[in-house]
Amino acid sequence: MANNASNVSTGKPVVGGAIWTAPIGTTLPTSTGVELDTAFACLGYVSEDGLKNNNSPSVSNIKAWGGDIVATTQTEKVDEFSFELIEALNVDVLKAVYGDDNVTGTLQTGIAVTANSQEPDSRSWVIDMLMNDGSAKRIVIPNGKVTSLGEISYTDSDAIGYDVTVTAFPDSSIGGTHKEYMKAASSSGT
Numbered sequence: 001m002a003n004n005a006s007n008v009s010t011g012k013p014v015v016g017g018a019i020w021t022a023p024i025g026t027t028l029p030t031s032t033g034v035e036l037d038t039a040f041a042c043l044g045y046v047s048e049d050g051l052k053n054n055n056s057p058s059v060s061n062i063k064a065w066g067g068d069i070v071a072t073t074q075t076e077k078v079d080e081f082s083f084e085l086i087e088a089l090n091v092d093v094l095k096a097v098y099g100d101d102n103v104t105g106t107l108q109t110g111i112a113v114t115a116n117s118q119e120p121d122s123r124s125w126v127i128d129m130l131m132n133d134g135s136a137k138r139i140v141i142p143n144g145k146v147t148s149l150g151e152i153s154y155t156d157s158d159a160i161g162y163d164v165t166v167t168a169f170p171d172s173s174i175g176g177t178h179k180e181y182m183k184a185a186s187s188s189g190t
Helices: 091-098
Strands: 019-023 052-054 057-063 069-077 080-085 103-106 110-113 123-130 136-149 162-168 179-183
Touching: 080 091, 080 136, 091 103, 091 110, 091 136, 091 162
Parallel strands: none
Antiparallel strands: 019 123, 052 080, 057 069, 080 162, 103 110, 123 136, 136 162, 136 179
16 A cells, blocks of 8 residues: 555644543443533643553563573553643542542632542543544543642643543453544544
8 A cells, every 4th residue: 555645643632622531331432423421521721742642562572592582472551641631720620630529619619629548530531632634533441540640830830730641441341441433524523
């Protein structure tokens, strides 16, 4: 097959929100054009670094006498998504980072956040983006948990951000850890 430059793309967030989260058990979308269940909360702006997906297996080498590598065995396969949420005043962002039970109130009435050692709940995640030609891409993570939170900086020159890593776990509803859907702009509906 010949090279095709029109297949090269970047990923930009969908206007109106790119990263959404909902409790486990919420109805998941099965294409790019399907409206999300109302239980999904938008997590707003993400830093300019965008989204990163580490979906790489770790292997152990099997060596023959003399040092030749003759086989490998997979020891684990981590599927992680990392991004920095920069809407520090968004209650849904705070709940995604600290857990639903650890965030109360609204910005108007006052928000209280408790940082503690309580393990975060697993949640469903949806990430929507547009490709160069307007084609839509949707990533669906049925069962993902925030497993890492980076250092939070409070400065007068940068947005306060929550640099999170979400680890995706196997889910029988999709037969894997995450599913990706793509559709051309003329028929995507997003």
